[in-house]
Amino acid sequence: MSAGADVALCVEDLRVGFDTRDGLVQAVDGISYAVAPGRTLGIVGESGSGKTVAAMTAMGLTRGLRTRVSGRVLLDGEDLLAASPARLQELRGDAIAMVFQDPLSALHPLLRVGDQIEEAVRAHRGGASRAVARARALELLELVAIPNAAQRIGAYPHELSGGMRQRAMIAMALANEPRVLIADEPTTALDVTVQAQILALLRRLRDELGMAMVLITHDLGVVAETADEIAVMYAGRIVEQAPAAELFAHPQHPYTWGLLRSVPRLDAPVGAELVPIPGRPPSLIDPPSGCRFHPRCPYVRERHRTVDPALEPLAARPEHGVACLLPEAERQAIWSGLTKGASAR
Amino acid sequence: MSGMPLAAVEQLVKRFPLTRGVMLRRRLGEVPAVDGVTLEVREGESLGIVGETGSGKSTLARVLLNLLEPTSGVVRYRGEDVTHARGAALEGLRRKRQMVFQDPAGSLNPRKTVGAAVADPFAIHGLLPERAARARRVSELLEQVGLEPALANRYPHELSGGMRQRVGIARAIALGPELLVADEPVSALDVSIQAQILSLLRELRRELGLTLVLIAHDLAVVRHVCDRVAVMHDGKLVEVAPVEELYRAPREAYTRELLAAVPRIPGLVPSAAPASQPDAPPAGGPQSSPPSSSSST
Numbered sequence: 079m080s081a082g083a084d085v086a087l088c089v090e091d092l093r094v095g096f097d098t099r100d101g102l103v104q105a106v107d108g109i110s111y112a113v114a115p116g117r118t119l120g121i122v123g124e125s126g127s128g129k130t131v132a133a134m135t136a137m138g139l140t141r142g143l144r145t146r147v148s149g150r151v152l153l154d155g156e157d158l159l160a161a162s163p164a165r166l167q168e169l170r171g172d173a174i175a176m177v178f179q180d181p182l183s184a185l186h187p188l189l190r191v192g193d194q195i196e197e198a199v200r201a202h203r204g205g206a207s208r209a210v211a212r213a214r215a216l217e218l219l220e221l222v223a224i225p226n227a228a229q230r231i232g233a234y235p236h237e238l239s240g241g242m243r244q245r246a247m248i249a250m251a252l253a254n255e256p257r258v259l260i261a262d263e264p265t266t267a268l269d270v271t272v273q274a275q276i277l278a279l280l281r282r283l284r285d286e287l288g289m290a291m292v293l294i295t296h297d298l299g300v301v302a303e304t305a306d307e308i309a310v311m312y313a314g315r316i317v318e319q320a321p322a323a324e325l326f327a328h329p330q331h332p333y334t335w336g337l338l339r340s341v342p343r344l345d346a347p348v349g350a351e352l353v354p355i356p357g358r359p360p361s362l363i364d365p366p367s368g369c370r371f372h373p374r375c376p377y378v379r380e381r382h383r384t385v386d387p388a389l390e391p392l393a394a395r396p397e398h399g400v401a402c403l404l405p406e407a408e409r410q411a412i413w414s415g416l417t418k419g420a421s422a423r
Numbered sequence: 424m425s426g427m428p429l430a431a432v433e434q435l436v437k438r439f440p441l442t443r444g445v446m447l448r449r450r451l452g453e454v455p456a457v458d459g460v461t462l463e464v465r466e467g468e469s470l471g472i473v474g475e476t477g478s479g480k481s482t483l484a485r486v487l488l489n490l491l492e493p494t495s496g497v498v499r500y501r502g503e504d505v506t507h508a509r510g511a512a513l514e515g516l517r518r519k520r521q522m523v524f525q526d527p528a529g530s531l532n533p534r535k536t537v538g539a540a541v542a543d544p545f546a547i548h549g550l551l552p553e554r555a556a557r558a559r560r561v562s563e564l565l566e567q568v569g570l571e572p573a574l575a576n577r578y579p580h581e582l583s584g585g586m587r588q589r590v591g592i593a594r595a596i597a598l599g600p601e602l603l604v605a606d607e608p609v610s611a612l613d614v615s616i617q618a619q620i621l622s623l624l625r626e627l628r629r630e631l632g633l634t635l636v637l638i639a640h641d642l643a644v645v646r647h648v649c650d651r652v653a654v655m656h657d658g659k660l661v662e663v664a665p666v667e668e669l670y671r672a673p674r675e676a677y678t679r680e681l682l683a684a685v686p687r688i689p690g691l692v693p694s695a696a697p698a699s700q701p702d703a704p705p706a707g708g709p710q711s712s713p714p715s716s717s718s719s720t
Contacts, residue, residue: 123626124615124616125583125584125613139452148526153438158489175451182536202613209670239476269475269476269549269640269684270641270642270681270684270686271475271680271681271684272475272639273684273686274683274684274686277686294617294677296613296614297684297686298614298688299614299616299643299685299687299688300686302686302688303686303687304688307457322689323689326689327690328689328691329690335693336615337614337615338483338688339618339693339695340614340615340618341614341618341643341688342617342621342641342643342646342647342691343643343685343687344642344643344646344670344685344686344687345688346646346647346692346693347529347692348646348666348667348670349646349647350647351625351647352617352621352622352647353618353693354616354618354619354622355618355619356617358583381601402652414537416693417691417692417693
């Protein structure tokens with residue numbers, strides 16, 4: 079599971095801060111991960127956890143006078159954080175591409191979707207004639223399973239349903255067969271039925287094209303069937319990271335437990351109460367001392383208010399990392415308490 | 424649980440005209456949003472209405488609350504035909520039947536403070552004319568939905584999505600309604616916040632004895648809140664059943680399709696027992712309290 083020699087995207091100790099009038103907002107505070115071709119990393123966290131900022135920074139979309147960035151983002155070994163704007167322009171939409179949450183605001187409202195996809199093709203294949211680009215756009219719309227692609231190619235974004243727009247945006251992102259695809263909440267605005275279709279589509283394309291995929295979401299359900307590995311982010315940090323099956327079987331961090339207990343699920347007893355995580359995500363200008371989750375953690379101890387835990391591998395399963403000060407045996411006991419009487423699916 | 428019918432629609436049809444400006448190469452005509460639906464909401468129950476975008480579930484809810492006039496059919500409240508209620512009768516109905524909207528940002532006036540928004544219903548219905556009494560009631564309502572009363576002086580843009588939705592709920596319960604219709608109240612929120620809002624709705628229902636209609640596109644959400652579920656598709660009612668039955672043995676293919684679309688989460692199901700209180704963390708003891716797991720199976 080761990081990143082072997084073949085890594086498409088590697089993020090090392092990425093930190094992103096924004097200077098604001100109220101102080102420095104440390105949106106991302108030292109995260110690292112690697113994704114291999116054909117694999118999917120799910121990044122899960124609440125609004126304000128830094129998951130989107132991290133992805134935008136990797137794409138060079140947060141550059142500015144007031145942004146403080148450090149660390150490395152290696153795309154096939156090339157550091158994107160150090161790349162010139164011209165080089166970034168070459169890479170974006172070509173070797174690395176992104177699918178945004180809200181296709182209605184990410185697509186140009188006055189251009190036909192076909193033209194927008196053509197533009198993505200021609201931007202990176204200077205020599206491509208309009209006819210070639212057009213053919214490619216049609217092929218892409220068919221690839222993402224848009225029915226009647228030949229007609230829809232001339233449609234404006236507002237003429238398409240939410241699911242169709244999202245497919246069109248995925249088609250655009252795939253125009254040049256990127257090595258890495260970052261999908262930021264690609265299904266959040268959609269019906270569950272359409273969500274299931276879009277996720278299936280992303281899985282199929284990942285496998286067919288051998289892309290490395292980063293899937294960002296607030297919903298553990300979304301990554302459950304799609305991600306190979308999952309990183310849970312809280313307040314700008316990764317607090318737990320493990321292969322997906324391992325994470326769901328042996329979740330370690332109280333925040334991960336909180337997320338798991340918040341998700342509506344079909345296999346819970348009917349009428350079972352969801353257990354919300356109390357409180358709200360912390361301010362990133364002045365994050366809590368010690369463990370950042372301690373103000374919301376039901377298992378907090380005095381020491382946790384001052385000691386800041388690092389992401390450390392479990393002794394028995396080094397592929398599973400967790401940033402929690404509770405002793406492992408105790409976490410084990412708590413989680414089995416929480417799931418006592420429950421049957422495995 | 425299953426009381427007398429509180430609200431009902433009979434053979435309800437609502438068509439919207441397709442006007443000129445709309446493209447899509449469809450011929451001009453009418454779109455049937457709700458197409459012959461008969462459904463009752465029983466007093467004290469929590470009814471889920473589930474369907475995809477365009478299934479007509481929001482239109483149905485709006486007609487049920489006289490926010491839209493039906494093309495044909497009857498809307499009843501406590502047995503009475505209120506389809507064409509007007510004036511004082513309609514105003515009385517509005518006090519008894521309230522709605523929580525999907526987009527809490529879009530349904531709050533950005534230029535009004537939270538306090539003013541929650542006080543609005545009193546102003547509109549000419550209740551609690553005395554300033555101090557009104558302010559006191561607003562504070563109570565904010566507390567009831569889990570917000571600091573001090574937030575009364577803030578504006579909607581200063582609040583998070585979850586907090587705004589709480590304001591929307593405070594407004595909706597301000598007049599002590601009998602029926603609360605919540606239209607996709609959590610679909611714009613993070614999962615962790617969704618759970619907070621859903622438990623708030625459950626709690627309020629218990630405390631205030633509300634009848635709740637919860638509209639959602641996701642069958643997993645209603646499972647945690649509702650007693651009965653109605654599934655809609657293309658303006659028609661596909662299936663109505665008590666919640667256990669619908670999930671255990673869905674009769675209709677479309678219901679099964681909706682169920683299949685809900686992502687499955689592997690691993691053990693965490694029990695529903697309440698977590699230990701955040702404000703009273705278990706002090707130091709090493710084996711302190713994993714919450715007991717006497718789950719409510």
